[in-house]
Amino acid sequence: MLTFLAAGSVFFPGLFLLSKQCLKSIPALRWSEGDAVIVSARLVSSVQAVMASSAGYIIASSCDDIIEDQHWLTSTYIMFAVPYFVYDIYAMFMCYWYKLRVKGHEEASAAPQHLGSALTSYLRREFLMVLHHVVMVTACFPISVFWRQGKGDYFQGVMFMAELSTPSVCLGKILIQYKQQHTLLHKVNGALMLITFFICRVLLFPYLYYVYGRYASIPFHMVPLSVPWHCNLGAALLMAPQLYWFSLICRGALRLFRGCHSRRPAEATPAAKERQTDGDALPQPANGYSTRSTEPELTTH
Numbered sequence: 206m207l208t209f210l211a212a213g214s215v216f217f218p219g220l221f222l223l224s225k226q227c228l229k230s231i232p233a234l235r236w237s238e239g240d241a242v243i244v245s246a247r248l249v250s251s252v253q254a255v256m257a258s259s260a261g262y263i264i265a266s267s268c269d270d271i272i273e274d275q276h277w278l279t280s281t282y283i284m285f286a287v288p289y290f291v292y293d294i295y296a297m298f299m300c301y302w303y304k305l306r307v308k309g310h311e312e313a314s315a316a317p318q319h320l321g322s323a324l325t326s327y328l329r330r331e332f333l334m335v336l337h338h339v340v341m342v343t344a345c346f347p348i349s350v351f352w353r354q355g356k357g358d359y360f361q362g363v364m365f366m367a368e369l370s371t372p373s374v375c376l377g378k379i380l381i382q383y384k385q386q387h388t389l390l391h392k393v394n395g396a397l398m399l400i401t402f403f404i405c406r407v408l409l410f411p412y413l414y415y416v417y418g419r420y421a422s423i424p425f426h427m428v429p430l431s432v433p434w435h436c437n438l439g440a441a442l443l444m445a446p447q448l449y450w451f452s453l454i455c456r457g458a459l460r461l462f463r464g465c466h467s468r469r470p471a472e473a474t475p476a477a478k479e480r481q482t483d484g485d486a487l488p489q490p491a492n493g494y495s496t497r498s499t500e501p502e503l504t505t506h
Contacts, residue, residue: 206284213288221249239303246296247375253289254371261365268359271420279358280350287346290338301327337446360413369405373398399458406447410440
């Protein structure tokens with residue numbers, strides 16, 4: 206098991222560094238350090254999502270008995286993926302740091318104390334996302350590997366497939382970063398993200414409760430009363446941030462499609478341009494969520 210943990214510790218940071226170097230070095234691209242960091246972080250997140258979703262599908266489809274059946278890939282992929290959440294906290298901070306510098310909040314030759322203040326600002330701004338990652342490592346990891354005692358691999362596989370929404374999330378972040386909100390690609394990707402996030406994350410736990418109810422011949426509404434209290438607590442704690450993030454996605458989608466007809470005349474006025482300039486003065490959240498009304502935000506982590 207430690208071998209897979211070490212492999213993940215090398216793979217995800219290594220892929221990030223390799224991608225960043227390629228984007229900076231390929232003659233046809235020659236991207237800046239900041240652009241390379243931001244896009245590389247999205248690429249690694251998308252790769253992890255595809256791997257997790259693929260592993261989840263293999264696991265779930267191989268389990269006939271949703272409680273007793275086991276698959277070797279379950280614990281193996283958990284061990285491999287745990288370092289990703291540690292790495293991603295760093296990657297999100299680097300994205301935030303370079304956005305600060307691009308927006309003019311830090312000079313190119315920023316002193317170490319500026320980095321420290323940026324870290325404090327990052328932790329305050331991205332508290333929920335950082336907390337999510339910390340909980341994944343410190344709580345979900347030991348529960349999934351040790352506390353389950355090999356039971357419920359089917360449920361673990363289905364939870365892996367929640368990552369299906371991440372590639373569209375990452376593409377949305379990139380499109381917003383490079384101000385492509387007006388494009389058809391951004392609108393199509395936003396709709397796809399809305400659908401996949403709702404199916405794969407919001408409906409995740411209701412589906413798991415439904416499946417368990419069928420397995421145990423229990424009515425759906427009685428399942429929460431039939432499973433241990435800590436299962437209900439864990440499901441509630443994991444689902445709460447998904448509902449919050451989904452509400453932000455819905456608000457961003459509503460602004461985007463409402464503004465399709467009204468944005469162009471509004472942007473022609475000096476006041477609208479001033480509001481847009483003021484909105485650009487603040488870096489977007491590293492996780493892609495935003496409650497600002499000045500710019501439609503459809504991205505999540």
